[in-house]
Amino acid sequence: MGGVGKTTLAKLIFNEVCPKFEFTCFVEEIKGIPGRREEVKTRVWEKMRRHGVPVSSGTGRSGDEWYQVAGKSLFLVFDDVESSEHIDLLKEIAHDNGVGESRFVLTSRNSQRLHDCGDDAYSLRLDCLDKRDAVKLFTAYAFGGEEPPESSKEIVEEVVDGCGGLPLSLEVLGKYLRGQDTALWVEIPAALRKCDEIADLEEKVWAKLELSYNGLPENEVKNIFLDIVWFLTPASGFFPDDAIMAWSSIYGSTLNRLKLLEDRSLVSVHHRKDEVGNDHPTFHMHEHVRGMGRRITRKIGRTLDLSWPRLSTSSSPKDYNIYSYDDRIVFQEREELGKIVAARITLESTPISAESCHFCTMLDVLPKLTAIQYLQLQLPVERKCCKRCRNQAVTLPSPLVLLGISGSTGNLVLPVEAGKNLVLLNCYCVSNLRRLVSSTACTSLVKLVLTSCEKLYELKHWLAQLQQLRILDIERWSGKGDWLVSLGKLTSLERLALRGRGSRTPFELPPAFGQLTKLQYLSLDECEVSYIPTSFRNLTSLRFLRLEIGDRQVIPNVIGNLQQLRVLKIKSWAVDGFMEAIGHLTGLES
Template sequence: MNLKDSLLLFSRYAFKGEQPPSELAALSSDIVTTTGGLPLALVIIGSFLKGKDQSIWIETRVKLRKVPHTDVQQKLRISYDSLEYEEQQMFLDIACFFIGINKIFATYLWEDLQYCPNSGLERMIELSLMKIDDNNELRMHDQLRDLGRAIACPANKKPWKCSRLWDEKTIIVQQSKEENKNIEALCLDEYGSNMFMKRWSFKRMPYLKFLRLSKVNFVGDFEDSLSELRWLEWEECPNSFKAINVHLEKLVMLDLSDGNISECWGGWSSIKMERLKVLNLFNCLHLKRTPNLSTLKSLEILILEKCHNLEEIDSSIGDVKCLVSLNLSDCGDLRELPSQLGNLRNLVSLNLSTCQQLQELLKEISQLKELKELIIDEVCIKEIPPWISSLKKLEILSAQACDSLVGLPDSISHLVNLLTLDSRFCSNFEGFPGSIGSLVKLQYLLLGNECLPPKEDDDLETHWYWDYNYCLNHIPHSIGKLELLTELHLTCAKKFRNYLNPSGT
């Protein structure tokens, strides 16, 4: 970038878009010139210097002048070096393995390692070293990813001396007979996974905390192995299991998504994992019934999304008292839920979308007093039962494309914390009860075929967007009590002539 545009970009991050103050004007120009006009470097260094004392600006200029113009990574490393040790470890984890991973999953790992993930992520975002996208996934610029990987495994360093390994470097380590005490994270493809198992490499990695495997089976005696493992991703895990003494007491994340496992998989009873927080069974098509979950006392997140052949939820789910999130979306063969679901008194999120065989909502759901999110999109229910009023903490109720749904019960007025009510694409939806005016906290009421996007300068906390595209019979007069309502779109306006004044405006 040219000098003028470079200074504008730098100022956006260093001074929140303002012009540099007089005492920092010359320093700003020097630093911008020294970066060579590299946009990412301007963003990173500007973020780093924001609010810093002038002495830090001078030191940074000195450091930058020592770095050749072509060495981008060294310029970016200035911000990395400013992080605390634990924050640096989190940065390296993201760069090497966690790009595109849900923030919550990574947080479980970091908390178990006694890090401070919330403040660490906030610090990295403040320095523009990473960001969290709209799907709550961790993201990082490619050049910062490359920087992190170069730090974790420098080209001039023996692989077994590095903390994190992936690709072909893992093969070199596996061929070594030395104990690899430095290695904490390992990412293996199919070939590397098979060699890893054949050579019993895991026995020489006593501090391994992260392991990603592919298309390989556990066979043999695992005593005194993987005792520090916190995270296990097992791509296309086979249904056979021939290992003994697999004690993963410290495991917090088990990802078996896209696996070939069934409810008869030997790992369910053989692997000891009492501290497990997340179990991801996404797209496990051989699973017809959930396994016995009674031993997973610490489990907080259970993902069964796209388990298309799942027919039954085992009653042991009622023993998982710590469960916070249950995702059953797109389980097309699931016909009913067990009554023991009502025992999950800590459940915050329940996703039943596209469970098209479900005909009604289980009454025991009314016992879930902590529930904040209920997703029932494309479920063939005819009504939302009156007991919905028991869910006092509910904030999000989504019932998109529920074609049999005619309306809502009067008792919905008791959902005093409801923020979002979404009933788009409900073709037989006739209208709302008069009690809807009692939902004083409601911010988003989404109806019809789409929700109009807010203008960029709109305050999302104080606006509703209401779009009617289906043939509702009436709008209750209590809508006048909704003081936050700022936009009302009536596509089928002919049906609402009684709401217009004589002039037709």
């Protein structure tokens, strides 16, 4: 059962015994790691630490890095195991490690997974708390560990009884009720009794947790909570940084709202540092809390995971299937589509008929998404068109804040009024994209990612208008790179990554690069640079630099001016001037 404290106990044990082992690794929610065994094994390695310090990625070939733990003491935890594949992986790692002092722990809701571990494994079953311990846990959260007032003891016992000894419910409701008026306390026991009328155990737990959600003080906090539920699903396709970016645009500052969700134990926010020392958040939710969020989402029709399977030629383009988690719903009313805030739309390539196709159906749906803020649009790389949509552009909904798009689109059109909202645009393998939305419709764009969009004709003029852009990633680009000149106008740019130029002919960095004085991260990978201008010395905020220098080119002295540089990666056949260039970089770490 979820919420009884399996992960909490595993973490306590892990933190207690870590110093005794050379290698340690705690893998939360391993069932959520996709891929085959070798891919999962690689992801597990990425979480490995040696004496508390993250290990390197080894050779880069899957599985090769594990030789480092062979014969060394290892403490490894797999949390929330669901598949026998994970048990087999754990056994494989234990066998290859071959050290008797190593220890391996797993948690699971399925007792069969524990039996799969073999006769030499010790199994511990966790049950819900008894009444005495449940009261102690609840009062610790509701009253800060102090004795509750005499007048409240009866209500406390009723609330504890209603939680059924489940630690997660006791924690969430205890934090929710802390400092609240007596009137709210009095309402909770009756609400919990109503939840107990639900037959399904998980639904019952979700209903109890929902009391805390209902008590959130403002709609913005509720929306952020439901957004996180969406962002933690594979359908989202966005990252926590993207979410923070979106909320800053929609709600302004979100730190206090996230802190409130953390205080209620609805969300936990962890942080990591990137190569330049910037902080990046990651979100975590207990699965029961996430399940509660999905329950609310389904109830209010807030999110959408829509795909067109291969429909028969007799199907009407208005009768499309929409999948929202486990429920199949047929939407035909504009009012219902108008509630959708977050969506993933996946389009099959098979036409319905010569006169109308799946692409037509999508074009009909998009304008009805009048409240949409987060959209992933996944189209086939090569689509077949009917007469109606062959030359028709994709007109996107106005409220969009985050947009990810892949496949064959033709041109993208975003209404001018919508440009005030869009902060992220991610185009992946949009093979025939020739024109993006007009620059006047993207005045708020903060992050732009273009991958394998090789037919963009207007990139030079369009980029120059994105004055708020802070992050620009372009992968697998082609041409002379004349659009690089326009980068000098992006004075807010903090991260620039160019990778995989189609031509191996070296290109020159334009002098305008020197105007990017806020740039902290610059990576030019798989694209040779033949000339670095002297204006490069102006990039005094640069902390990470990756360059590939053309054959027999001299590394310029101006690199020595980059006093904030922490990481320098240079690939070159020529080393002329290298030591002289880096001799003054006193802050260099790698």
